[in-house]
Amino acid sequence: MDAPDTTEAPTQKSRLPRLRMSGRGMWITFLLVPPLAVMALFVIYPIVSALAYAFYDWQGLRRGEFVGFANFSKVLFDEPFATTTWNAFKNNVFVFFALMIIQNGLGFILAYALWRDLPGARFHRIAVFLPVVLSTVIIGYVWKLFFHPIFGAVNQLLRSVGLDVFAGPWLGDPDTALNALIFVNAWAWVGFPTLVFLAGLQRIPSEILDAARMETDSELLLIRKIIWPLIAPSATVCFILLFIGSFNWFELPYIMVGLDGSPFGTTDVLGLYFYRTAFGNQSAGIQDFGMGSALAVLMFLFIAVVATVWTIYLRRREIEV
Amino acid sequence: MSNTGTYEKPGLLGTFGRDGLMQIILIANTIVMLFPIIIMVMSGFKSNVEIFQSPFSIPDFTDISNFVAMATQTSFLRYLMNSFIVTGASILLLLTLGTMAAYAIARYDFFGSSFILLFFMAGLMVPLKLAIIPLFILFRDLGILNSHWALISVYTAMGLPSTVFIMTGFIRTLPRELEDAARMDGASELRIMWSVMIPLCRPALVIAGIYNLVPIWNDFFFPLVFIQDDALKTLPQGMTTFIGEFSTNWGVMFAGLTLAAAPITILYIVLSKQFINGMTAGAVK
Numbered sequence: 001m002d003a004p005d006t007t008e009a010p011t012q013k014s015r016l017p018r019l020r021m022s023g024r025g026m027w028i029t030f031l032l033v034p035p036l037a038v039m040a041l042f043v044i045y046p047i048v049s050a051l052a053y054a055f056y057d058w059q060g061l062r063r064g065e066f067v068g069f070a071n072f073s074k075v076l077f078d079e080p081f082a083t084t085t086w087n088a089f090k091n092n093v094f095v096f097f098a099l100m101i102i103q104n105g106l107g108f109i110l111a112y113a114l115w116r117d118l119p120g121a122r123f124h125r126i127a128v129f130l131p132v133v134l135s136t137v138i139i140g141y142v143w144k145l146f147f148h149p150i151f152g153a154v155n156q157l158l159r160s161v162g163l164d165v166f167a168g169p170w171l172g173d174p175d176t177a178l179n180a181l182i183f184v185n186a187w188a189w190v191g192f193p194t195l196v197f198l199a200g201l202q203r204i205p206s207e208i209l210d211a212a213r214m215e216t217d218s219e220l221l222l223i224r225k226i227i228w229p230l231i232a233p234s235a236t237v238c239f240i241l242l243f244i245g246s247f248n249w250f251e252l253p254y255i256m257v258g259l260d261g262s263p264f265g266t267t268d269v270l271g272l273y274f275y276r277t278a279f280g281n282q283s284a285g286i287q288d289f290g291m292g293s294a295l296a297v298l299m300f301l302f303i304a305v306v307a308t309v310w311t312i313y314l315r316r317r318e319i320e321v
Numbered sequence: 322m323s324n325t326g327t328y329e330k331p332g333l334l335g336t337f338g339r340d341g342l343m344q345i346i347l348i349a350n351t352i353v354m355l356f357p358i359i360i361m362v363m364s365g366f367k368s369n370v371e372i373f374q375s376p377f378s379i380p381d382f383t384d385i386s387n388f389v390a391m392a393t394q395t396s397f398l399r400y401l402m403n404s405f406i407v408t409g410a411s412i413l414l415l416l417t418l419g420t421m422a423a424y425a426i427a428r429y430d431f432f433g434s435s436f437i438l439l440f441f442m443a444g445l446m447v448p449l450k451l452a453i454i455p456l457f458i459l460f461r462d463l464g465i466l467n468s469h470w471a472l473i474s475v476y477t478a479m480g481l482p483s484t485v486f487i488m489t490g491f492i493r494t495l496p497r498e499l500e501d502a503a504r505m506d507g508a509s510e511l512r513i514m515w516s517v518m519i520p521l522c523r524p525a526l527v528i529a530g531i532y533n534l535v536p537i538w539n540d541f542f543f544p545l546v547f548i549q550d551d552a553l554k555t556l557p558q559g560m561t562t563f564i565g566e567f568s569t570n571w572g573v574m575f576a577g578l579t580l581a582a583a584p585i586t587i588l589y590i591v592l593s594k595q596f597i598n599g600m601t602a603g604a605v606k
Contacts, residue, residue, distance in 0.1 A: 028425050028431055034418055036437070038478050039478060041459075043452075050454060053454060053455060109346065110347070114347065120348075123351070126593045128351065128354055129596070130355070132600065135541065135556075135560075137557040137558075137581075145571065156376045199601060219339065248450060254541075255541075279546060
């Protein structure tokens with residue numbers, strides 16, 4: 001190419017990249033602004049507001065005056081709220097520990113069994129995960145009907161095999177109601193830790209296992225010393241997600257035992273209490289956004305702090321393969 | 322898979338015993354998993370008397386009167402339609418917006434890109450349920466409380482972090498050469514993204530889509546708070562209405578629960594591999 005004018009060439013050259021740069025900048029802006037705007041409006045703004053709302057007095061939907069920590073102290077220390085809060089918290093803690101043992105424990109055993117790739121493993125894997133994709137509402141109603149004292153499938157089954165003594169009003173008895181809910185939750189969700197653990201097991205290099213099997217015949221020792229440490233990342237995920245899930249527990253108890261955590265608050269958890277406080281219920285008919293927000297902030301802080309500290313601790317014991 | 326190594330060892334019998342035990346555990350567990358679902362489906366074909374007297378018997382599968390009652394006497398089809406609309410719109414929006422952000426973060430070097438990725442990652446940790454009160458007030462002020470837009474907005478926002486996470490990871494693995502070749506040919510950035518890169522992203526889009534599809538389709542909490550109008554209710558929320566209407570007719574209730582479980586169950590059985598990969602995507606990474 002023979003440029004007719006040599007003095008014009010440099011300006012053209014320098015203008016061209018600059019134009020392209022701003023075009024590229026505009027393109028990136030176009031790609032990023034809509035998703036960031038959605039996050040800002042529907043995630044950041046509500047989370048920040050939730051924090052602020054807890055410091056105000058609320059009359060229905062109208063924000064009143066700034067009251068400092070009054071809502072927090074009411075929820076934590078003033079009766080009758082404090083008793084309810086601590087009772088619900090205690091139940092959440094129980095649910096978490098019970099599910100750690102039943103749901104994550106069984107999940108690990110099932111993952112180990114599936115990992116051995118026995119005949120039918122594919123079918124068993126699909127079966128164990130099926131309830132995970134079903135709505136909690138469906139699961140809650142089905143099991144509520146199954147737990148019916150007279151006509152429910154659970155008691156009918158117990159009676160038909162001669163175990164009449166165990167047949168009882170599962171959801172109506174204060175001693176069994178929360179355990180029944182925990183069982184249903186474990187039934188519905190056990191497929192999740194199973195498949196997360198299974199994915200971890202499948203990533204263990206076979207050379208490591210072969211070498212270890214040369215050293216010992218004890219499978220239990222192998223699991224404890226080799227397998228368990230190597231699938232630590234899977235354990236971290238299962239533990240943390242279960243922790244968050246247990247303290248956000250709402251749908252299943254709402255469907256199966258109602259907003260009040262009947263009988264006598266034995267199944268009351270923070271999720272139900274939060275909903276009752278913020279949006280009212282038939283028996284109380286009141287709604288208090290200030291106290292509700294305070295509860296939400298406390299739950300959020302508790303979950304965030306414990307989950308963060310625990311994740312750091314769990315991450316430390318993970319080993320890179 | 323590891324049997325070959327253990328055959329010569331004295332633990333042969335032990336190994337067989339262990340595998341036998343594992344097989345028994347798996348079979349027992351599968352029965353516990355499937356039995357309740359089978360009972361639910363079978364009860365949908367029964368009358369009250371049959372359910373109460375012989376709960377575990379095989380019903381007459383040609384008698385679909387309970388299902389007909391559910392479809393004609395309740396708003397079941399309306400709820401189903403609403404669920405399709407809300408879930409479809411949310412998935413479409415979150416995949417579009419999520420891919421846009423992920424593409425910018427993964428394909429271009431610009432100031433602040435890692436900060437923006439971190440910003441989205443932080444969103445993975447936030448339980449948005451606890452921000453329900455401000456969301457309620459925000460939607461009231463925007464005038465979209467008690468409308469599908471409230472649900473679609475929340476679901477899109479909830480799904481964005483995981484979508485950005487999954488898509489960024491995938492788009493980063495795509496080779497630069499294709500893009501550079503297209504750029505050499507004078508294709509615009511939009512054209513490169515749409516015609517060259519997006520078609521390659523299909524597997525990751527499926528994973529991200531399924532990861533978000535299940536919780537959105539099944540969600541009960543947000544409609545419970547945002548939707549009052551019966552004609553706008555989604556399936557999980559609508560279920561509480563028709564279960565209430567038929568609380569004395571167990572056959573119809575079970576038929577309704579079976580119908581409600583059917584769409585996602587069928588999809589899951591057809592796409593079980595993608596479902597399992599998709600739903601554990603965030604955890605297995």
